[in-house]
Amino acid sequence: MAYNYPPEKLSVYLSDDGGSDLTFYALLKASVFSKQWIPFCKKFNIEPRSPAAYFSTTESKCASLDTVLSQESAAIKKLYKAMEDQIETATKLGYIPEDIQTKHTGFSEWASVTSQRDHQSILQIIIDGRDSNAVDADGCVLPTLVYLSREKRPNRPHNFKAGAMNALVRILDFLYLQFQSATNNELPVMQLRVSSKISNGQIILNVDCDMHSNNSDAVKDALCFFMDEQKGNEIAYVQFPQNFNNLTKNDIYGSKMDVITKVEFPGLDGHGGALYIGTGCFHRRESLCGKKYETGYKFDMKRRIEGKVKESVNELEETSKILANCTYEEGTQWGKEMGLKYGCPVEDVITGLSIQCRGWKSIFYCPERAAFFGIAPTTLAQMLVQHKRWAEGHFQILLSKCCPFIMGHGRINLELQMGYSIYDLWAPNCLPTLCYLILPPLYLLKGIALFPKITSPWFIPYAFVIVAANAYYLAEFMWCGGTLKGWWNDRRVWMFKRTTSYLFAVIDTVFNLLGLSSSGFDVTAKVSEQDVSERYEKEIMEFGSSLSGMFTIIATLALLNLFCLVGGLKRIALNLVNSGFETMFLQVLVCGTAVAINLPVYQALFFRKDKGRLPVSLAFKSFILALLVCKIFLY
Numbered sequence: 001m002a003y004n005y006p007p008e009k010l011s012v013y014l015s016d017d018g019g020s021d022l023t024f025y026a027l028l029k030a031s032v033f034s035k036q037w038i039p040f041c042k043k044f045n046i047e048p049r050s051p052a053a054y055f056s057t058t059e060s061k062c063a064s065l066d067t068v069l070s071q072e073s074a075a076i077k078k079l080y081k082a083m084e085d086q087i088e089t090a091t092k093l094g095y096i097p098e099d100i101q102t103k104h105t106g107f108s109e110w111a112s113v114t115s116q117r118d119h120q121s122i123l124q125i126i127i128d129g130r131d132s133n134a135v136d137a138d139g140c141v142l143p144t145l146v147y148l149s150r151e152k153r154p155n156r157p158h159n160f161k162a163g164a165m166n167a168l169v170r171i172l173d174f175l176y177l178q179f180q181s182a183t184n185n186e187l188p189v190m191q192l193r194v195s196s197k198i199s200n201g202q203i204i205l206n207v208d209c210d211m212h213s214n215n216s217d218a219v220k221d222a223l224c225f226f227m228d229e230q231k232g233n234e235i236a237y238v239q240f241p242q243n244f245n246n247l248t249k250n251d252i253y254g255s256k257m258d259v260i261t262k263v264e265f266p267g268l269d270g271h272g273g274a275l276y277i278g279t280g281c282f283h284r285r286e287s288l289c290g291k292k293y294e295t296g297y298k299f300d301m302k303r304r305i306e307g308k309v310k311e312s313v314n315e316l317e318e319t320s321k322i323l324a325n326c327t328y329e330e331g332t333q334w335g336k337e338m339g340l341k342y343g344c345p346v347e348d349v350i351t352g353l354s355i356q357c358r359g360w361k362s363i364f365y366c367p368e369r370a371a372f373f374g375i376a377p378t379t380l381a382q383m384l385v386q387h388k389r390w391a392e393g394h395f396q397i398l399l400s401k402c403c404p405f406i407m408g409h410g411r412i413n414l415e416l417q418m419g420y421s422i423y424d425l426w427a428p429n430c431l432p433t434l435c436y437l438i439l440p441p442l443y444l445l446k447g448i449a450l451f452p453k454i455t456s457p458w459f460i461p462y463a464f465v466i467v468a469a470n471a472y473y474l475a476e477f478m479w480c481g482g483t484l485k486g487w488w489n490d491r492r493v494w495m496f497k498r499t500t501s502y503l504f505a506v507i508d509t510v511f512n513l514l515g516l517s518s519s520g521f522d523v524t525a526k527v528s529e530q531d532v533s534e535r536y537e538k539e540i541m542e543f544g545s546s547l548s549g550m551f552t553i554i555a556t557l558a559l560l561n562l563f564c565l566v567g568g569l570k571r572i573a574l575n576l577v578n579s580g581f582e583t584m585f586l587q588v589l590v591c592g593t594a595v596a597i598n599l600p601v602y603q604a605l606f607f608r609k610d611k612g613r614l615p616v617s618l619a620f621k622s623f624i625l626a627l628l629v630c631k632i633f634l635y
C-alpha cells in the first residue's frame, strides 16, 4: 500500500487460502495502521516500506541522524508494536473476542464457517477506493484493499496457489472495471495471503505470503518496461529475482539462488526472457489471461471506461464473490488457457512458458536495491520437500505436451528451449548421482577398478572434467558473491537433493503419468521453533525425525561410502590390489569426497545430542542397511 505510486491507482488484494478470521483481523488492523504508516513513509522516504522489515533493520541507524525522524519513528513504532500485540493476543487466544467482532460486520461471515477446507467465499472490501472518506492521516486517499478467501469444498479440487491466483485475477478484474469508472483507477493492486498478489487493472504484481517489498520504486521500474515505446507492447511479464533475507553467511541449505539470478536468468533474458518464478512478478493482465501476442499489438495504458458505478460496497462484495466460487470455473478456460495453469507443482514456470509460447517476451530485472525479500527454508526437511516439488513440476513439464521442445518448437527460440530444460532435467539427474555414490565405492571395497589408472592417458579426460567442472563452478559461485564454505555447503546440498528430492520426484512423476497419484503442493513451513532457529543461525544442519524416508537414504549412502572407503583403503594398504593406489585413485577420490562432504551426517548420526540430530532408530536402520549392502556385494 505504501508503494511510491499514486494510491488512487493502486488496489491491494489479499487471498487467504487458510480462510482464517485471524488473518482478516490482522488485515483490518493493518488497514488502520496504514493511515499513519503511509504518510510517515512518504514524508521521510522510508525504505523498506514493510514496517516489520523497517523496524528490524534501520531504526537504530536513522535514530541518530535526524531528530524529527527519530521522534516520529519512535511514535509510529509504538503504534506498530501495539498492533502487533493485539494481533498476537488474538492469535494466542485462537479466536477473535466478541467485542472486536462487533466492530466489523465482516466477522459475521465466519459464523457459518466450520472448517478451513469447507466454507463459502468470503470477500470484504476493507478500503473502498471510491470513498472520499477513506484517507490517511494527511488526507491523501488510500489504495483499495480487499480481503478474499475463496470458496473451498472437500470434494472439489482447489488447485492450490494457481486456483487462488485465478480467483484473484477475476475479482481484481471485475472490481477494477467497477472502480475505474468511479475513480480513474489505472492500476489496481491485489494480494494473496498464503500467497499475496498485487495488481492493477492492466498490470498485476503477485507476491507470495512469505515476502515483503524492499524497494518502493519497483512498481515504477516495472512500468517503464511495459510502457517502453518500442518494445513495451510485446512484454508479458517483468520478473524480479527471488532474494531471501534469512540466509546465513555460508548458506547451509544452498538456498541463495545467486548463480541462477546473476548468470543463468540474465542469459535467458537475452533469448526471449526468463522464467516466471511465481513471486515478485508484474504481469500484463491480458497475456496472463490467455491473449496471444500479435505483431502491431498496442495497448493504451491510459484507457478510461465511461460511466459511474453506484453499487454500494455490499452489493459489489455480493456480486464479486461469486467469481471465487468452486463452480465458477466449470466449463471455462481458467486453469487451461486462461490464468495460471492447473495440475503442475510449478504452476508458475509452466504458465510463464505458455505465455512465451503465445508470442510474448518477458524481462528479468535486478534493480540495485532488491525489490522483494522472501523466506528461505530453515531446515533440511523443508528444503528437500520444496525441491522435490520443484523437480517434480519441472520434470512433468518435460514429459507433458508443454515440453519446451514440443510446445516451444517454432514459438520460442532454441536457446530458450534449452534454457528451460536445464531445470526440467533436474529430477532425472538423480540416476547418475546415485550410480556414482553407490558403484565406485562398492567396487573399491571389492578391489575392482572402474576407472583408468592414474598413469594411463585415458586418465586425462577424467581429470580434466573433474578439475574443470569444479573449478568453473567454484569461480562462478565466488564471482556471484558466495564464500568458499558456502560453495562446499552448496555441493553437499546438491548431492542431498539429487539422492532424495529428485529421486522421489522421478518416482512420483512416473506414478502420476500412470495415473496412480496426483501431485499436490506441500506448502513450505513459515515458522520454526526457537531451538531450530538457533541451530539455523549457527549453521548446524537440522535433521530431526521428520522425512525419515529421505533421511534414511542420506544416512545409508553416507555410511556406505564410509565403510567402502575404510575397507578399500585397507585392501590397498595390505597390497591386496594390483598396484592398488594407481588403479584405485579415482574411486578413492570419488568415495573420499563423498565421505568428506557427508561429515555433518556422521555428526548427526553419532555425535550430536541436540534435537536436530538423526534419531537413533534411523542411525541403526541405515547402519544395518549400509552394512548389508556391502556384505551382499562382497559375497
Ligand SMILES: O=c1ccn([C@@H]2O[C@H](COP(=O)(O)OP(=O)(O)O[C@H]3O[C@H](CO)[C@@H](O)[C@H](O)[C@H]3O)[C@@H](O)[C@H]2O)c(=O)[nH]1
Pocket: 017, 159, 160, 161, 164, 192, 193, 194, 195, 196, 207, 208, 209, 210, 277, 278, 279, 345, 346, 347, 348, 386, 389, 390, 521, 522, 523, 524, 525
Ligand atoms: O493452496 C495453496 C498453496 C500455496 N499458496 C501460496 O503459494 C505461495 C508459495 O508457497 P510456499 O509454500 O512459500 O512455497 P515456495 O516453495 O516457497 O514457493 C516457490 O515455488 C512455488 C512453485 O512451486 C511458486 O509458486 C512460488 O512463487 C515460489 O516462491 C505462498 O504464498 C502460498 O501461500 C496458496 O495460496 N494456496
Ligand SMILES: [Mn+2]
Pocket: 208, 210, 374, 375, 524
Ligand atoms: Mn515461499
